[in-house]
Amino acid sequence: MTTLVVPDYDAGINFYVDALGFTLIEDTDFGVGKRWVVVEATVGGRLLLAKAKNEAQTAAIGNQTGGRVSFFLHTDNFADTHARFVAAGVEFLEEPRHEPYATVAVFADPFGNKWDLIEPKEV
Incomplete structure (x- = not known):
């Protein structure tokens, strides 16, 4: 499983599940705005969608590999x-x-x- 930082959990779910056809494996609400959201591609790769918590994480969204x-x-x-x-x-x-x-x-x-x-x- 790989972590992917997103600006919003639901936006991540909407794209990966609705547009790409991934399966929502888990969406557990831990309170205070934190969730454990896991989606899985049909070939079996999983992504943990992690909401950015600070400016550094927000700045890395979409550029995590330069x-x-x-x-x-x-x-x-x-x-x-x-x-x-x-x-x-x-x-x-x-x-x-x-x-x-x-x-x-x-x-x-x-x-x-x-x-x-x-x-x-x-x-």
Whole structure:
């Protein structure tokens, strides 16, 4: 599981569950504005959505890897997944590319994190 800092729990849930189709695994309210929110991709990777608590954490939202792609979301049907994401309003930063290793396109979540949607080629 990887921690991803977001500005708001519900905004994170809305994007990852509603737009990307992740499953909400847990949403436990600890009171005083703190929750334990876990979402899971269909391929099994989990994200802990953590609400930024201070200016330093807020400043890191969307730039947790210095502008590089942060996450890689694998699919076994690029065309269908890409079309579903586009229909859900996901912002792609490029057109799909056909590389020797995969079909891939970079998209951004609403918080500025970059993701690769990738369908690896069979070896």
